[in-house]
Amino acid sequence: MSTTETAALRSPLHDEHLALGATMTEFAGWDMPLRYSGDVAEHSAVRTAAGLYDLSHMGELMVTGPDAAAALDYALVGHMSRMRLWAAKYTMMCDAHGGIVDDLVVYRRDWDHFMVVANASNRVTVAGELAARFAAGGFDVSVSDETESLALIAVQGPAAAAIVGSLCAAGESEPATLKYYSAAHLLLEGGHHAFVARTGYTGEDGFELFVGADVAGEVWRAALAAGLSHGLIACGLASRDSLRLEAGMPLYGHELSADTTPFDAGLGRVVAFEGPAVVLSSAQPGAAAAGAGLSDQVDPRAVSVERGAFVGREALAVVAASGPAKVLVGLVGDGRRSPRAGYAVTDAAGNQVGIVTSGIPSPTLGHPIAMAYVPPTMAEVGTEVGIDVRGRREPMRVVALPFYKRQS
């Protein structure tokens, strides 16, 4: 349990974690909280009330310039120029072979300004790849890594909207009116500016607040105080992992890698091969973004943009046409011993046919759950497989993802 690697980066909230008695862990080069009170208590708090996370290790890459949208269209697999102002979009960067370089959430902060949020472990790679791809395409755009000047604080759970609402300055628009996967600039109590997105990685309602590193401690303490009566507690990365797995969400380095395409992972929908079939209008119902009074129109310059070349397009088109060689599935078991990443999936004859990418004893469901890659022939819901759990075969069966879906 090494907690003091000299080279590890520190979140602007590092002192807050130590003051709360967190167990720290090295994660992707950062010294981050693994847990505070306990993994199961933190997991349950997010499912039933709210949890507060420091995600300042996540990479924030600002992409700015007249060609920002077109440049991202080329660098990523999604059609980013079609994004509305203040929208968030889950997307991926792939290599020329269709392998996943990283999965990303991209926020459109202006017509010519996007924020690309990358996994901590891939931040440097993604920043370098973006710059290289922008240069290769001759785009007029710049990339700036703002990670270390920002803090990312997440409030997740059914009470999140009420808590984030109480953090906002008087007269500010209600975070509760933000749609899922949209964002707004909000003024917080104390005069701090926050870029607030209704996004998360827990399977619950939740918000992510991007604030300046210099005010992070103040916002963190305000959130803890505001959340107290709602049952909010500080939560570490251990519970984030168990929550995302119950919600069937992939994690880079486990479900996603350079050896995996979006189609393998069941996320082929993020790959946009074609341009818009119809011209979007700002009057499209249900599409309004909450942009603190700003226009929610699609960029008039964007609707006519054809979906052209993007890195990985040819390789991904082949996979899309032929189908992936392996498929990500959910597995559940009735026993108590849980599969873990790297364990072999076996067929009835005991031959290895696949591999577990993540597995835990599910705190919410009370039985083991896992995600695994198996051949397409074994991916049908109900298929019985075995997992070699530390030398003993444990029976499990394929189920539809996610394992857990919130009510409402």
Added chain:
Amino acid sequence: MAEIPDGLLYSEEHEWVRGDVSPGATVTVGITEYAAEALGDVVYVEPPSVGEDVRAGDVCGELESTKAVSELYSPVTGTVTEVNGQLENAPDLVNSDAYGDGWIFKVELTESNEDLLDADAYGEKTE
């Protein structure tokens, strides 16, 4: 800071032993608070079976938390006489009362074990 009570003996693999460690005596075994904290909330304990012969330093069971799985080593050599049935439904006792109700199994010793550490020596290992 994890508690390391005096009067117990400890293994390098973070088990504790309570009782006389001479052959013929019966000792109680659990995992230390340090190990329990490192593992996180224990959600499943697989102890050795009653009647099973265990050897010092050998794997005899496992403990699972949401985050990780850890092998359980026997710190002593002998025959298992009892396992803590409470852990079946309340595995979190390993976290909440590591040296008390969170005990895992009892062994009637067939050999003594000279390699166990006292509290001070174990404390140095965990610093």
